[in-house]
Amino acid sequence: MNIEHLRLFVRLTATRNISVAGQELGLSPAVASTHISKLEQSLGVRLVHRTTRKVSMTEEGKAFLPHAEEVLSSVEAARAAVGGGSAIPTGTLRVAAPASFGRMHLMPALKTFLIDYPELAVDFRFSDTIVDLVEGGFDIAIRNAELEDSTLIARKLAPDTRRVYASPDYLAKHGEPSTPEDLLKHECINLMGLESWVFETPTGKQTIKTKGTLRTDNGEVVRDACANGLGIAFSSTWCAYQHVKRGELVPILRDFPLVSGTAIWAVYPTSRLLAPKVRAFIDYFAAHFGSTPYWDKQ
Template identity: 65%
Template sequence: MNIDHLKLFVRVAATHNISMAGSEFGLSPAVASAHISKLEESLGVRLMHRTTRKVSLTDEGETLLPIAEEILANVDVDRSSVGSGSLAPSGTLRITAPASFGRMHIMPGLSGFMAQYPKLKIDLRLSDNIVDLVEGGFDIAIRDAALNDSSLKARKLAQDNRKIVASPKYLEQHGIPQTPEDLTHHQSVNLFGLEVWQFAAKQGTKNIKTNTVLRVDNGEAVRDACAAGLGIAITSTWCSYEKLNAGELVEILSDYPLKSSTDIWALYPNTRLVAPKVRAFIDYFIDYFKDNPNLI
């Protein structure tokens, strides 16, 4: 079996897209398709079902995938053992990330990452919509959420510390709530669908339905509306640290911790062989966020 054809096969299995996988190796769609056909011919079996939207593995393809990953992993080990090392990450890395977090924290870190890996090109989609990683052909999905997709692998990039905040102007006009129950007498600004706030209590979760006066679909908009005095809000430190440091927002109810299982995660396809560019991106940003503790 041709090792390059196996590498392409593994990436097609991860992306479900021959053209996209081929582009990572500098191959045109026609050449990439031809390489897969040659692999099938050499094995005497059909490995993939091809449609206009995506490709999926046949039973034979599913059988081959772990074998191919094992072969390629062993090839990498053999190369390292004789001093050749691993190839520098190259090709195009496709990433999807939440709009606010991507703009505020991924974008500033990209300059150093791309300087370290000059052979890489980046396609970055910033969207607050949950994008299907495999269907969309992405290598990495950054999620600010609790994990619930066991079909993907994940590595934690950073903590997501959430606080209840208000502007000094609002607190001067409306007073400072002393308990979570007091929130029902105050105005709040919320993301859509997050009007009920959950607190961790000794007897279990305490749910408080807030008096929402403004709903928006963007975390920065929640932060700015809160700073303008429109109401109390829940915000992530990574989103509001500048306004907290400047005194435009202040934390309240700090003695009543929120119940939250969210963190900043990097999700990627669940294959045994992780693409070097994926590993490089994740390792880089874990270190990057460690060096910027006030942002997270």
């Protein structure tokens, strides 16, 4: 059984595209297709269904995948034990990320990343929709929600601290709430589906059902409306920190922190055959953000 055929098959299951998988390994579409056919012939089963648009695994392919990954992982471990192998990230890295976070915190750091890894190209998809990594052919996704899919591996890149804010203009006109209950007397701006704010108090968790005339599905709109004096809102510190620096937003209710289990995660389909390009991306941004990211250093 040819190791390169196995390597191509594993990448094909991630990208769902023979041309893309072949390109990552320096193969033309025709050669990549031939390699998969030879692997299927050697096993005597069909591993993938091929159409003009995408590739999907057969039941035999799904059953074969973990064994192929295990063989490749063992080979890489053996080569590493004697100093062999190449860990240089190459090819195209396909990344899905939330639009606001990607624009504000991934793109500004990308130049240095690409300088460090000149043989690597990056395809970004910025969207607040949770994508299917395998179906979409993504190598990695950045998420700031709890991980529900147990088939994915997650590594925390940074905390996602959330605070309650108001503009100086709003506070001058309406006063500053001193307790969570005071929010019931104020105009609050909400993200759709997150109208109930949970606070840590000396007597335990307290949930406040906030209300207001503005709701939206976009965090940046909530932040900007708050900065424009339309009401009180909560926001992630990574989203609001620049407005705080400029004095456009003021953190309030600091003695009553919001209860939130969110963080910035890097997720990927498997850890048994982590491609060098994926590891490089995760390590780079984990170091770039650090244990206390720059947006929380104020």
